[in-house]
Amino acid sequence: MNEPADHPKRRTDVNIRMVDGEVVVLDRQAGLIHQLNQTASYIWDRCDGQSTVAELAEQLAVAFDVDVNTAVHDVATIIVQLHRLGLIQSPNNMPGSP
Amino acid sequence: MSDALSLVIFGRHVRVQCQDAATRALFVAKYGHMQGRQGPVALQYAVGRQEETGGFFVGRAGQAPSMASDPGELLFLFEKDMTVELEKLRPDLYFIHAAVLAFGHEAVMLVGESGSGKSTTTWALLHHGCRYFSDELGPVDLQTGEVYPYPHALCLKDVPPGPYPLPTNTLYTAHALHIPTAALPSEVGEGPALLSAIFFVQYRPGAAAPAVQGLSKAEAAARLFANALNPLAHVGGGLDGAIEVSTRVASLRLFSGDLTATCALVKATLKSLLSNEEARRCLEEPCSHP
Numbered sequence: 001m002n003e004p005a006d007h008p009k010r011r012t013d014v015n016i017r018m019v020d021g022e023v024v025v026l027d028r029q030a031g032l033i034h035q036l037n038q039t040a041s042y043i044w045d046r047c048d049g050q051s052t053v054a055e056l057a058e059q060l061a062v063a064f065d066v067d068v069n070t071a072v073h074d075v076a077t078i079i080v081q082l083h084r085l086g087l088i089q090s091p092n093n094m095p096g097s098p
Numbered sequence: 099m100s101d102a103l104s105l106v107i108f109g110r111h112v113r114v115q116c117q118d119a120a121t122r123a124l125f126v127a128k129y130g131h132m133q134g135r136q137g138p139v140a141l142q143y144a145v146g147r148q149e150e151t152g153g154f155f156v157g158r159a160g161q162a163p164s165m166a167s168d169p170g171e172l173l174f175l176f177e178k179d180m181t182v183e184l185e186k187l188r189p190d191l192y193f194i195h196a197a198v199l200a201f202g203h204e205a206v207m208l209v210g211e212s213g214s215g216k217s218t219t220t221w222a223l224l225h226h227g228c229r230y231f232s233d234e235l236g237p238v239d240l241q242t243g244e245v246y247p248y249p250h251a252l253c254l255k256d257v258p259p260g261p262y263p264l265p266t267n268t269l270y271t272a273h274a275l276h277i278p279t280a281a282l283p284s285e286v287g288e289g290p291a292l293l294s295a296i297f298f299v300q301y302r303p304g305a306a307a308p309a310v311q312g313l314s315k316a317e318a319a320a321r322l323f324a325n326a327l328n329p330l331a332h333v334g335g336g337l338d339g340a341i342e343v344s345t346r347v348a349s350l351r352l353f354s355g356d357l358t359a360t361c362a363l364v365k366a367t368l369k370s371l372l373s374n375e376e377a378r379r380c381l382e383e384p385c386s387h388p
Contacts, residue, residue, distance in 0.1 A: 015335060017319075020314060020315045020316060020345075022317075024319055024320050024337065024341070026337045033324055033337075035317045035319070036316075
C-alpha cells in the first residue's frame with residue numbers, strides 16, 4: 001500500500017483553477033485560498049498518489065532543466081509546504097475523515 | 099418631523115425614512131450624491147434618534163431595529179446592512195471591498211485590508227485629476243468588465259498627513275471623518291467605467307520611497323477573491339469571477355508611503371498602463387492641492 005508521505009496525493013475536495021501556468025486552490029473547508037508559483041503548480045499537478053517524491057524530482061529536473069539534487073530539495077520543500085497548508089492528503093485530512 | 103431620503107444605488111431605489119432633521123442632515127451628508135428616484139422601492143429603512151436613550155435606531159422594513167450609541171455607529175450599522183442587501187439585489191455584480199477612482203473612462207481599484215491606507219491614498223489621488231467612485235465598494239459587472247460608482251462620503255480614520263488638508267465641512271463622528279462628495283476636490287463618477295488596473299495596497303510607514311511591483315494573474319485572482327464580498331453568488335464559489343477580473347486588468351502591488359510620492363508613483367505607473375486618450379489627459383492634469 002502507498003504511504004501518503006512517500007506518494008503524495010493532492011486533495012480532490014478543493015476548487016482548482018490554472019491561471020497563466022499557476023494554480024489557484026480554493027479550500028472552502030478551511031476558508032483559505034492559495035496561489036502556487038509555477039514550480040509548486042507543476043509538482044501539485046503530479047501529486048497523484050502514485051508518483052514518489054524521487055520520481056517527482058526527476059520529472060521536475062527535466063521540465064525545468066535543473067540538476068537532480070536541486071530538484072529533490074525543491075520537491076521536498078514544496079511537499080512539506082503543501083502538507084502544512086493541508087493541500088496534500090494525509091491520514092488526517094483524507095476526504096471523509098473526522 | 100419625518101422626511102424621506104430617496105437614493106438610487108446600482109440601479110435600485112433605496113428609501114430612508116428619517117425621523118428628525120438632524121438625522122436627515124447626517125444621511126444627506128453621507129449619501130447625498132446618490133439621491134434620486136428610479137423604479138419601485140427595493141429597500142426601505144427608518145432611521146432616527148431614540149428619545150428615551152439619546153441614542154439612535156436603524157431598521158429595515160420588516161426587521162427589528164438596531165440601536166446605535168452615536169451618529170458614527172448609526173452610519174456604520176446602516177451601511178453594513180444596506181450593502182449586504184444590495185449584494186442580494188444585484189447578485190449579477192461581483193462586489194469587491196475596494197476603493198475605486200476613474201481617469202477618464204478607465205477605472206482603477208485600490209484593494210487592501212482595513213488600515214492599509216486605501217481611503218487615505220484615495221483622498222490624496224482625488225487631488226490629481228481623477229474622479230471619485232468609492233472608498234469602500236467596487237461592484238464589477240463580469241460581462242462588461244465595468245465597475246459601478248458608490249459615491250458615499252469618503253471616510254477616513256485619521257486626519258491625513260501631508261499637503262491634503264481636510265475641507266471645513268468634514269463631518270466628524272466618534273471613530274471616523276466623513277468628507278461629503280460636494281467637498282471633494284474632484285468630480286464624482288455618475289456611471290460605470292471600465293476597470294483597467296488594480297493596485298493591492300500595503301502601507302509601509304517609514305519606507306524610503308513607495309514602490310510598485312507586478313503581480314501574476316493567479317496571485318491577483320487569489321487576492322481579489324479574498325476581498326470579494328459576495329463570492330457565493332457566483333459560479334465556482336466566486337473563484338471564476340476573481341479570475342475573470344484579474345485576467346482582464348493590470349494588477350500591481352503598491353507599497354505606499356509618503357502620500358505625495360505615492361500619488362506621483364501611481365500616476366506614473368498608470369501613464370504606462372492606461373491606453374484611453376482621455377485617461378491619459380487626466381493623468382497630465384496638475385495637482386489641485388494647495
